[in-house]
Amino acid sequence: MAQVNQIKIAQPKLSIKIRRLLFDNSVPLLFIVICLAGVYFSKLPLVFILNTLLSRITRNSFLVLALVIPVIAGLGLNFGIVIGAMAGQFAIIIVTHYKIAGFPGFLMCLLLATPIAILFGIITAMLLNRTKGQEMITSMIAGFFANGVYQFILLFLVGTLIPIKNPDLVLSRGIGIRNTIDLATETGLKYALDNVFKYPLFNVLVAISIALLIGLCMDYYLKRKKGYEGIDNFKFITQIIIMAFVLGVSLYIIMTGSILRTVKLPILTSLFIAALWSFNELVMKTKLGQDFRTVGHDMEIAKISGINIERTRIIAMVISTVFAAWGQIIFLQNIGTLSTYGSHVQIATFSIAAILLGGASVTKATSGQAILGIILFHTLFIVSPKAGNNLFGDAQIGEFFRAFISYGVIGVALGLHAWNKRIQAMRKRLEIV
Amino acid sequence: MIELIKKYINNIGLPRLIITLLFIGICVTAIIIGLPVGLLASDVIRRFGMFGVLALAMVPAIQCGTGPNFALPIGIICGLLGSLMTIEFGLTSPVLGYGFISAVLISLPFAIISGWLYGILLNKIKGSEMLVATYTGFSIVSFLQIGWVTLPFTHPEMRWPIGKGLRVTVSLESTFGGVLNRLWGINVGGVYIPTGLLLFFIGCCWLVWLFSRSKSGIEMITAGANPKFAAAAGINVDKNRIIGTILSTIIGAIGIIVYSLSFGFLQLYLAPLYMAFPAVAAVLIGGASTSKVKISHVIIGTFLFQGLLTVALPVANQMFPEGNLSEVLRMIVQNGIILYALTKMGGES
Numbered sequence: 001m002a003q004v005n006q007i008k009i010a011q012p013k014l015s016i017k018i019r020r021l022l023f024d025n026s027v028p029l030l031f032i033v034i035c036l037a038g039v040y041f042s043k044l045p046l047v048f049i050l051n052t053l054l055s056r057i058t059r060n061s062f063l064v065l066a067l068v069i070p071v072i073a074g075l076g077l078n079f080g081i082v083i084g085a086m087a088g089q090f091a092i093i094i095v096t097h098y099k100i101a102g103f104p105g106f107l108m109c110l111l112l113a114t115p116i117a118i119l120f121g122i123i124t125a126m127l128l129n130r131t132k133g134q135e136m137i138t139s140m141i142a143g144f145f146a147n148g149v150y151q152f153i154l155l156f157l158v159g160t161l162i163p164i165k166n167p168d169l170v171l172s173r174g175i176g177i178r179n180t181i182d183l184a185t186e187t188g189l190k191y192a193l194d195n196v197f198k199y200p201l202f203n204v205l206v207a208i209s210i211a212l213l214i215g216l217c218m219d220y221y222l223k224r225k226k227g228y229e230g231i232d233n234f235k236f237i238t239q240i241i242i243m244a245f246v247l248g249v250s251l252y253i254i255m256t257g258s259i260l261r262t263v264k265l266p267i268l269t270s271l272f273i274a275a276l277w278s279f280n281e282l283v284m285k286t287k288l289g290q291d292f293r294t295v296g297h298d299m300e301i302a303k304i305s306g307i308n309i310e311r312t313r314i315i316a317m318v319i320s321t322v323f324a325a326w327g328q329i330i331f332l333q334n335i336g337t338l339s340t341y342g343s344h345v346q347i348a349t350f351s352i353a354a355i356l357l358g359g360a361s362v363t364k365a366t367s368g369q370a371i372l373g374i375i376l377f378h379t380l381f382i383v384s385p386k387a388g389n390n391l392f393g394d395a396q397i398g399e400f401f402r403a404f405i406s407y408g409v410i411g412v413a414l415g416l417h418a419w420n421k422r423i424q425a426m427r428k429r430l431e432i433v
Numbered sequence: 434m435i436e437l438i439k440k441y442i443n444n445i446g447l448p449r450l451i452i453t454l455l456f457i458g459i460c461v462t463a464i465i466i467g468l469p470v471g472l473l474a475s476d477v478i479r480r481f482g483m484f485g486v487l488a489l490a491m492v493p494a495i496q497c498g499t500g501p502n503f504a505l506p507i508g509i510i511c512g513l514l515g516s517l518m519t520i521e522f523g524l525t526s527p528v529l530g531y532g533f534i535s536a537v538l539i540s541l542p543f544a545i546i547s548g549w550l551y552g553i554l555l556n557k558i559k560g561s562e563m564l565v566a567t568y569t570g571f572s573i574v575s576f577l578q579i580g581w582v583t584l585p586f587t588h589p590e591m592r593w594p595i596g597k598g599l600r601v602t603v604s605l606e607s608t609f610g611g612v613l614n615r616l617w618g619i620n621v622g623g624v625y626i627p628t629g630l631l632l633f634f635i636g637c638c639w640l641v642w643l644f645s646r647s648k649s650g651i652e653m654i655t656a657g658a659n660p661k662f663a664a665a666a667g668i669n670v671d672k673n674r675i676i677g678t679i680l681s682t683i684i685g686a687i688g689i690i691v692y693s694l695s696f697g698f699l700q701l702y703l704a705p706l707y708m709a710f711p712a713v714a715a716v717l718i719g720g721a722s723t724s725k726v727k728i729s730h731v732i733i734g735t736f737l738f739q740g741l742l743t744v745a746l747p748v749a750n751q752m753f754p755e756g757n758l759s760e761v762l763r764m765i766v767q768n769g770i771i772l773y774a775l776t777k778m779g780g781e782s
Contacts, residue, residue, distance in 0.1 A: 130776045137564040141771045144710075148764030155761065156753060175753065392583075394597050400578040407575045411568035418558035418565055425560075 017234050027409075028359040028372055035379040042386035047259050049382055054201060056378040057371075058194070058266055059334035061273045062327035064351045064370040066320050068280050071365040072289075073316035074296030077352045077410075080124045080139035080317070083146045084324025085344035087117035092189065092329060092338055093154075093177060097166050099187040106192035106333060113325040120146075121321030125314040132299075136362075136414070143348060151341060181338040189329075190336035194266035201265040202250040209247040216240060269330060276323060277367045283319075292316055296363070353377060353406035362417040380405060446720045448770050449733070455766075456741045463748050471623030473744055479614065480739040482630035483695035486637050487688035487708070488715040488735045490681045495726040496645065497677020498657030498670075499555050500562045501716065501774075505709035506570035507547050508685020510577050515540025516690055516699050517603070521588045525608045532609040533694060540686040548682030552675030563723075567709070574706045581701050603699040610697045630695060637684070642728045644680070653677055658724070688712075714738060714767040717774045724778075741766070 022029065039049060063081065070078040091113035100108050124142055131138040158164050159175035168185075171178055184190040220236050253260050283289045291312045295302045302309055328347065332338050355365055357380075358373025380402055388398020442450060463473060487505065494502035502508075516536040519525065524539075525532035551569065558565050582598035591603045604610070616629025644650040656663040656673035663670050689708075693699045716726060719734020742763055749758035 127772070127776070131778065133560070134563065134775055134778065137567065138772065138775050140564075140567070141768050141775065144764065145768035145772055148761055148768060151761045152765065156758060173754075394582065396582055396597070397579055400575065400582065403578065404572065404575040407568060407571040411565070411572040414561070414568055415554065415558055415565050418561035421561070422557065422559055 014234060025359050028357065028369075028376065031357050031376045031380070035376055035383070038380060038383035038387045041390050042383035043390060044383060044386055047263065049379070050201075050260060050263050052382050053375070053378055054263060054265065055194075055334060056381070057374055058269045058273065059331045060327075060351070060354070060374050060378065061371060062276060062330050063324060063347055064327075064354050064374050065273065065276045065280060065367055066323035066327050067351060067355050068365050068367055068370060069283070069292065069316050070320045071360065071363065072284070072296050073292040073313060074299070074363070075128060075139075075313060075316060076136040076362050077355070078139055078317070078320050078324075079136060079143050079348045079352070080128075081320065081324035081327075081351060082143035082344050082348045083120045083124055084117050084321035085328035085347050086146060086150045087120050087321070088113045088325035088328035088332070089338060089340070089344060090116055091325070092183070092332060093169065093181065093340075096181060096183065096188065096338075097164060097169055101187040101189070102192050103196055105187075105189050106329070109189065109329045110326055113329060114322055117322040117325035118318050121318035122314055124321065125317035128317065129310050129313055140348070147345065154340060177340050179340055181340060182336075183332065183338055184336045188336075189333045192333045193269050193272070193330060194334055197267045198264045199267050200261060201263045202253050202261060204265050204267070205246055205250040206254070209243045209250065213240065213243050213247065216243065269334075272330065277371075280367045288312075288315065349406055349410070350377070353409050356409050356413045361413060377406075448718055448773055449720050449737070452718050452737050452741060452766065452770075456737055456744070459741065459744050459748055463744050466748070466751050468747050468751070473747070475623075475625040477736075477740045477743045478624070479627055479630070479695060480743050481736050482613075482627055482634050483692050484711070484715070484739050485634040485731065485735045486684060486691045487712045488731050489634075489637055489641060489728075490684035490688050491712060491716045491721070492641055492726050492728065492731060493644075493653070493677040493680035493684065495716070495721060495724065496650075496654050496657050497674045498660060498724070499674055499678060500566075500723045501713040502678075502681045502685070503563050503566035503709045503713065504551060504570040504573075505681075505685045505712055506574045506705045507551055508544055508682040509689040509705040509708055510573055511540045511543035511547055511682065512536070512686035512689035513693075513699055513701065513705070514543055515686065516605075516693060517586060517591065517599070520591060520603070520608055521586050530609060531612050533612050533690065536609065536690050537687055540690065541683060544683040544686040545679055548679035549675060551682065552678035555678055556671045556674055570709055571706060574703065578702055599701055601700070601702050601704075603701065605693060605697055605699060609694055612694060613691065614695055627695075630691070633691065637687070638728050638732065641680075641684070645728075649676070710767055710771070711738070711763070714770045717770045718766075722777060723774055738766070 042049075063085075066081055066084065067078055070076065088109070091109045094112055095105050095109045124139065127142055128135045128138055153162075155176040158177050159170055164170055164177075165174070169177055169181060182188065216236065216239055284293070291302070291307050294305065294307060295309055295312045299309055302312075324347075328344060331347075332343060335343075354373040354377035355370050356373065357376045358369035358371070360366070360369040360373065384398035384402040385395040386398065388401060389395040392398075445453075464470060490505055490508060491501050494500065515538075516532075518539050519532045519536040524535035529535045554569070555562055555566070584599070586592065586599060590607065591599050593600055613629040613633055614627040616627075617632075618625060618627050618629065620626075645654060652663075652668050653673040653676055655666070656668050656670045657677065660670045663673075689705070715734040715738045716730050717734065718738050719730035719732070721727070721730040721734070742759060745762050746759040749762070752758070
């Protein structure tokens with residue numbers, strides 16, 4: 001019976017489907033329009049936008065993807081990725097101190113950051129387990145608190161309790177880590193991952209889109225042949241059109257020899273991101289992933305079905321914190337300077353705003369939304385000062401606008417979520433009565 | 434014996450005890466390393482009066498059941514608007530308290546309207562007030578950044594001499610800066626007592642206390658403490674939550690005017706962004722929880738928290754001349770106490 005229902009739901013009319021698609025994705029669609037308008041009014045050269053955007057996407061994706069699992073596990077948007085970022089920065093300071101350069105240094109960073117991040121993740125998760133229902137505000141305040149402890153350790157314990165005597169790292173008085181640490185030195189980490197292997201973006205896009213086109217067609221053909229009933233023609237055609245479009249544009253750019261051809265993609269970084277993306281997808285197919293989903297959906301049901309709620313939530317937080325630490329390392333190896341007391345402060349706000357722009361909510365998030373969100377958020381970031389300048393004669397206004405967007409979109413999303421939760425609770429109560 | 438001590442500690446509250454001990458410890462250190470006690474004491478008293486009204490804004494919010502008002506920046510923005518308009522229109526005659534009274538009066542309608550709107554919002558999102566409040570505050574502050582650049586203020590003291598928009602800090606020296614501090618100010622053995630400022634703060638506390646004793650105040654507290662019981666008794670819970678929010682916003686507006694007046698500057702742009710957190714921390718240190726608060730909590734908490742920060746600054750500077758140890762201490766104490774209160778809140782209600 002259930003199967004029959006499912007098939008019926010899966011095949012409504014095309015017009016309804018399009019309408020639903022537009023409605024479900026109203027937030028990303030709105031911001032696509034805003035971004036396109038911004039790109040138009042900024043009058044920035046396309047190659048500049050694309051280059052900046054590409055480096056911003058590759059450096060930020062990992063952090064945003066780290067947000068997905070806590071959302072599924074019902075912990076909401078994890079403002080605590082700041083704490084993971086701190087773990088990453090601890091590791092970077094250690095590696096810079098021992099002057100391990102390049103790619104081995106980068107791997108060493110990941111290795112060192114992992115145990116620290118696991119510890120931080122467990123502590124945060126234990127805190128969140130004591131404040132069920134208020135996880136997001138708790139993780140946010142926990143981030144602020146951890147920032148205080150972080151500063152205390154790096155400013156006052158280094159040089160007094162922790163014996164580091166490295167003039168490149170420690171302030172001239174011998175106590176405390178410097179405000180900025182240059183990673184672009186010969187023994188530094190700058191581009192340790194990005195520069196391992198770079199390849200022109202559009203050639204890669206051609207290869208990927210061809211591969212995907214073939215894959216999609218084969219998949220469709222096989223399903224047809226087997227007489228599989230749940231074939232989604234609409235989805236298939238949309239995917240084909242998108243892929244063909246990407247292929248066409250890329251080929252056009254390569255053929256015409258436009259300057260866009262020079263845009264290069266750091267392959268290894270992209271592979272890292274792809275690996276995390278597939279991890280997020282694959283883990284949902286395991287028993288653990290199902291537990292995440294059940295706990296996130298309804299803790300009562302999870303309890304009845306014998307899932308250890310506290311443990312599941314701790315695992316979700318640990319995963320997120322570790323990925324945040326790795327993400328911060330990837331982020332900083334691209335930036336090239338570690339601002340010891342500032343690099344991590346805003347990443348939660350920016351990452352969360354990005355995933356929300358991509359169409360995620362407090363209870364639903366996918367890796368695809370995360371990536372789409374990053375593209376939109378950072379396009380906005382790149383073009384808004386210039387667009388503000390051209391439209392209002394003041395670059396400041398554009399900058400303030402994007403600050404407002406990042407806070408505002410989080411505020412609206414949280415408000416809508418809380419409202420929804422309340423309405424559902426009221427409905428439940430009415431049903432019981 | 435151990436039971437007795439436990440009961441005693443429970444009575445005082447663990448955070449209040451820790452902060453008190455820390456405060457006493459730092460005061461003793463200050464005396465030992467020979468810092469000027471008179472100056473420090475004057476500073477503590479000034480900061481106490483300066484910050485008190487902002488912390489007081491938490492009282493109606495907690496009483497009406499919406500929890501600590503993390504959206505205090507809404508009230509702050511209203512107060513700033515009032516002050517800016519006072520300077521713009523030149524309403525700074527001595528009769529108007531050099532602008533203080535006019536700033537309060539002008540900010541009132543703004544605070545009432547925005548408090549009312551915000552109260553309606555809070556009624557729609559019962560159960561997640563604190564988080565939504567925080568981000569409402571953040572959004573309003575970042576939105577008003579655009580406002581400070583584009584609003585048509587013309588007074589040369591407030592605008593950048595060249596370029597667009599208002600200055601980041603607007604000096605109040607020629608208007609109402611320090612008015613309350615100077616009012617009946619006296620010097621007692623090297624300690625300056627800003628009588629006017631303290632009286633104003635105590636007066637505000639007294640008014641809020643008076644309100645909580647009135648019929649509508651008791652109604653509001655009942656609605657906050659036990660909404661179901663209140664609804665059964667015929668009290669309109671939602672309306673009372675709005676009243677509490679409006680009151681909190683108004684006190685926040687007055688609070689920032691008093692704060693700026695004593696500080697000597699109006700701080701625009703990003704300055705109000707995190708201002709709610711120290712105010713929340715102050716009442717929590719004083720012994721309040723996210724659902725219960727007394728006026729005494731405000732007075733004790735503000736004194737302890739601001740006193741601690743004021744004394745810690747020179748002491749920390751003596752020990753570590755570089756690096757801002759007192760700022761780090763503020764972050765740890767302030768956010769630690771909020772976290773503690775959150776864990777005490779219990780699970781989903």
